[in-house]
Amino acid sequence: MSRLRNGLLFVALLAFALPAGAQTKKTGLGRAALAEEIAAWDIDVRPDGAGLPVGRGSVKQGEEIYLERCAACHGEFGEGAGRYPVLAGGAGTLNKENPDKTIGSFWPYASTVFDYVRRAMPFGNAQSLTPDETYALTAYMLNMNDLVKEDFELSKENFAQVQLPNAANFYDDDRETTEKAFWKANPCMKDCKPEAPRILGRARALDVTPDNKSGPRVE
Amino acid sequence: MADKPRSEPLDRRRFLKAAGLAGAGAAVASTVASGSAGAQQTPDPLITEVQDWNRYLGDGVQARPYGSPSQFEKHVVRRDVEWLTVSRESSVNFTPLHELDGIITPSGLAFERHHGGIAEIDPAKHRLMINGLVDKPLVFTMDDLKRMPGRINRAYFLECAANSGMEWRGAQLNGCQFTHGMIHNVWYTGIPLKTLLDEAGVKTSGKWIMPEGADSSAMTRSIPIEKAMKDCLVAFGMNGEALRPEQGYPVRLVVPGWEGNMWVKWLRRIEVGDEPWHAREETSKYTDLLADGRSRRFTWIMDAKSVVTNPSPQAPLKRKGPNVLTGIAWSGRGAIQRVDVTLDGGRNWTTARLDGPSMPLSMARFYLDFDWDGRELMIQSRAMDDTGYVQPTKHELRQVRGVNSIYHNNGIQTWLVRQDGEVENVEIA
Numbered sequence: 001m002s003r004l005r006n007g008l009l010f011v012a013l014l015a016f017a018l019p020a021g022a023q024t025k026k027t028g029l030g031r032a033a034l035a036e037e038i039a040a041w042d043i044d045v046r047p048d049g050a051g052l053p054v055g056r057g058s059v060k061q062g063e064e065i066y067l068e069r070c071a072a073c074h075g076e077f078g079e080g081a082g083r084y085p086v087l088a089g090g091a092g093t094l095n096k097e098n099p100d101k102t103i104g105s106f107w108p109y110a111s112t113v114f115d116y117v118r119r120a121m122p123f124g125n126a127q128s129l130t131p132d133e134t135y136a137l138t139a140y141m142l143n144m145n146d147l148v149k150e151d152f153e154l155s156k157e158n159f160a161q162v163q164l165p166n167a168a169n170f171y172d173d174d175r176e177t178t179e180k181a182f183w184k185a186n187p188c189m190k191d192c193k194p195e196a197p198r199i200l201g202r203a204r205a206l207d208v209t210p211d212n213k214s215g216p217r218v219e
Numbered sequence: 220m221a222d223k224p225r226s227e228p229l230d231r232r233r234f235l236k237a238a239g240l241a242g243a244g245a246a247v248a249s250t251v252a253s254g255s256a257g258a259q260q261t262p263d264p265l266i267t268e269v270q271d272w273n274r275y276l277g278d279g280v281q282a283r284p285y286g287s288p289s290q291f292e293k294h295v296v297r298r299d300v301e302w303l304t305v306s307r308e309s310s311v312n313f314t315p316l317h318e319l320d321g322i323i324t325p326s327g328l329a330f331e332r333h334h335g336g337i338a339e340i341d342p343a344k345h346r347l348m349i350n351g352l353v354d355k356p357l358v359f360t361m362d363d364l365k366r367m368p369g370r371i372n373r374a375y376f377l378e379c380a381a382n383s384g385m386e387w388r389g390a391q392l393n394g395c396q397f398t399h400g401m402i403h404n405v406w407y408t409g410i411p412l413k414t415l416l417d418e419a420g421v422k423t424s425g426k427w428i429m430p431e432g433a434d435s436s437a438m439t440r441s442i443p444i445e446k447a448m449k450d451c452l453v454a455f456g457m458n459g460e461a462l463r464p465e466q467g468y469p470v471r472l473v474v475p476g477w478e479g480n481m482w483v484k485w486l487r488r489i490e491v492g493d494e495p496w497h498a499r500e501e502t503s504k505y506t507d508l509l510a511d512g513r514s515r516r517f518t519w520i521m522d523a524k525s526v527v528t529n530p531s532p533q534a535p536l537k538r539k540g541p542n543v544l545t546g547i548a549w550s551g552r553g554a555i556q557r558v559d560v561t562l563d564g565g566r567n568w569t570t571a572r573l574d575g576p577s578m579p580l581s582m583a584r585f586y587l588d589f590d591w592d593g594r595e596l597m598i599q600s601r602a603m604d605d606t607g608y609v610q611p612t613k614h615e616l617r618q619v620r621g622v623n624s625i626y627h628n629n630g631i632q633t634w635l636v637r638q639d640g641e642v643e644n645v646e647i648a
Contacts, residue, residue: 026418029363033348033356041488042350044429044439046496083305095512099623106514107503116499119437120335123309126435170506173518179619182522184609187601189559189568197564197597199635201389203532203644209393210300 043118043127047109049160056155057136059143065133066140069122078102078144088144094166104145108167110159114138294318297328300397303385308336309436311379313400316526316547317534322404322575322582323374326458329403331465332379334500335435338485342469345433347415347453351491354420361469364455367410373452373475374581376549378402378521380478380505383628386613390633390644393532398632398644402549404582407473408456413448416491425491429498430472433487440481441495442474446519450475453486476551476580477519478626480505510621521551523610524629525558525585525602536591536640544571544587550604555583557603562589564597564633564647565612571600579605596636597647613646 045051067076075081078088090100099106103113118134120126129137139154142162148154154162203209288295297312304310314330331337342361350356379401385391392398416428421444428447432438442451452473455462462468467484474481480500495501495517507515525548530536548555555577559568571585585600602610613630635645 027366027368027414029366030349030357030359030415030418033350033358037348037358038350038356041348041431042490044431044490044496044498046492046494048494094508094514094623095510099508099512101503101508103503106508109497109502112497112499112502115439115496119439120435120499123306123335124435126335126437169513170502170516171513173515173520175515175518175520175522179611182609182611182615183607185607187559187568187603187609191566192568193564193566197566197647199645200648201646202635203390203393206391208300208302208391209397209532210298 043115045111045115045118047111049111049156052111052114052156052159053131054156055131055135056153057132057134057139058153059136059139059148059150061132062136062138062140062143065129065137069129070137073123078141087141091165094169102145103141104147104165106166107164108170110138110142110162110164113141114159292318295328297330297400298396300392309334311381311401313396314403315533316395316400316402316528317531319528320545320584322547322584323458324403324405326405326460326463326466329377329405329457329463329466330379330401332401332479333434333436333465334438337465338432338434339464340433340469340485345469345485345487347470347486348488349415349419349491350488351429352422352425352493353416353491354422357415357419359415361455364410364453364470367414369414370408370410371452372406372408372456373473374404374406374576374578375473375475376402376404376521376580376582377473377479377482378524378549378551380480380518380521380626383524383630383632384625386630386632386644387617387622387624387628390646393644395526395528395531395632396533399526401479402547402582404547404549405457406459407452407454408459409452409454409470409473412451412453412472412489415453415489416447419491421491424493427492427495429490429492429496430481430483430486431488431490432467432483433485438480438483438500439496439498440483440501441492441498442481442519444491446474446477474519476521478505478521481519505626507620507624507626509624515624518627521549522627522629523550523552523555523602523604523608524548525555525600525610526632527560527598527600527634530598530636530640530642531634532642532644535642536636538640539591539593542589542591544589544598546571546585546600547582548585548600548602549580549582550602550606550608551580552608553605554579554581555602556605558583558585559601559603560585560587561599561601562596565599565631568601591636593638595638596634597645598634598636599631601631614648 073081073084074087080086086102088102088104090102090105093100114134117137135154139152142148295315295318299312311332312330314324314328345361347359382401383398386398426444428442429439454473455470470486471484472482472486507518525546527546529545536542548558558571560571561568571587573583573585575584577583610631616630633645633647635643
């Protein structure tokens with residue numbers, strides 16, 4: 001009996017000694033996800049086209065849907081109403097003072113347009129578009145940015161052929177090399193500037209801070 | 220989001236100013252007094268007379284079954300900047316940093332950033348799915364998550380990548396709530412994401428995960444599997460109670476040290492894949508556009524940063540003599556090791572006192588007790604983390620990045636304290 005008890009104790013000690021990083025024992029919690037459930041939620045689309053549903057839609061069809069369901073916020077020509085996002089134009093502005101970051105001028109992948117519209121648009125009525133409507137809208141927004149012709153039809157089959165012009169201008173975070181100078185052993189503590197500091201700009205000159213006497217509007 | 224401000228909503232304020240009715244600044248100017256209150260000439264009635272709260276019974280227990288702050292603290296609220304965004308459902312508000320102390324942000328004051336409004340989800344109806352490159356795709360209920368072994372508690376800061384994003388081109392907003400308030404620091408309760416991924420069994424080809432939210436924006440981001448396995452949490456608690464709806468109730472992802480957008484709220488699905496997805500929020504947004512027109516992507520880590528919260532434009536100095544300067548510091552690369560403070564615009568620096576724990580990837584609190592003689596001050600703070608990273612000046616940042624990047628502005632902030640005690644957001648050279 002005592003030998004058995006020692007054995008159990010030994011097993012218990014082993015269990016506690018498992019390193020934190022090791023594969024944990026399966027708990028058996030959760031249940032298998034059914035294929036229908038995965039299909040209902042797994043709607044993401046990647047640049048290589050992985051995840052695209054079967055379907056197709058033309059620029060012309062897209063224009064009709066756009067005018068009805070998108071133009072109120074994004075403007076008839078993708079120019080953006082009020083401060084809603086601008087969808088078209090902006091080519092050649094990325095290194096200028098006021099860059100226009102649109103689908104045509106900035107976005108690297110057309111799949112992002114399809115994926116985002118499919119999951120989150122129209123604003124306030126998400127996931128109400130069919131796959132064909134989503135293809136058509138994507139085609140129309142590409143046309144709006146002069147990336148495809150007016151008679152273009154976008155489909156699962158030809159999707160990967162669409163390239164956006166700014167794709168090559170993204171690169172991975174390189175701060176640890178390009179900003180290496182920010183790792184300083186001994187930052188200056190005394191007499192760090194030869195002359196008195198000068199004021200270059202003041203927030204109050206712009207006067208865009210919300211009036212601090214009124215709290216947020218209560219509706 | 221960080222576009223140039225428009226002036227239309229501000230007409231009222233302009234009008235008040237023109238009419239000589241603008242209050243705050245002028246009021247402060249006349250109240251600066253020297254030293255302590257001085258000798259009392261007449262007895263203070265607050266002492267000599269019995270006050271109402273001193274005589275009559277107050278509320279009993281259960282008058283406030285879920286307690287709220289004192290009626291005298293009504294001004295301590297999250298606030299937004301209306302010109303920033305077109306709709307409040309896809310917008311941001313700001314933590315009132317100048318009213319807080321210590322390192323923990325009260326749950327009700329933690330800033331909000333939504334892309335499709337607050338999802339109100341009955342936890343009994345919430346499901347969390349893990350699918351993709353796993354041995355066994357799984358569905359968990361909240362009940363399952365709360366039965367998971369290995370529950371842990373951690374304090375982490377969450378900073379929006381666009382915090383201080385309005386300040387790239389110069390001083391713009393008067394108040395640390397607006398310049399630095401897209402941050403909070405709370406205690407999370409949850410289970411390591413690794414536990415759930417191990418339960419499903421990540422295939423060797425699984426290199427990335429994609430968390431997805433259940434809200435109407437169905438937020439998605441791509442996260443490398445190494446980070447997911449290292450320290451990410453699936454959290455259902457904050458500050459000892461359930462997550463607040465606006466922070467992702469019933470469950471959110473915690474991605475310590477990395478930009479807030481990745482901390483997907485209302486977490487309903489985690490897909491494992493072999494490549495990143497390049498979702499909208501990691502391509503068209505949350506990438507850093509540099510001066511040459513090219514963009515950095517996957518700039519996930521929030522670099523070391525600090526700000527003096529008092530004094531600041533919303534918290535002017537009222538009296539000469541002893542004053543408490545305080546502020547917060549944080550780093551997405553490790554723990555805050557030191558914070559230096561200057562009162563003369565960066566000519567001379569003093570190392571501030573850190574009080575309370577300085578934990579990795581969590582806020583630290585610093586103090587500099589000082590005597591104010593009524594002179595103009597130019598206050599800055601400079602954080603250093605335990606990797607040796609030193610918070611850069613805004614000028615140093617612009618030298619590398621230009622002014623169009625919107626995100627990841629961790630430059631040193633300057634507050635000008637005028638002789639009347641009023642404080643302004645300024646840029647200096």
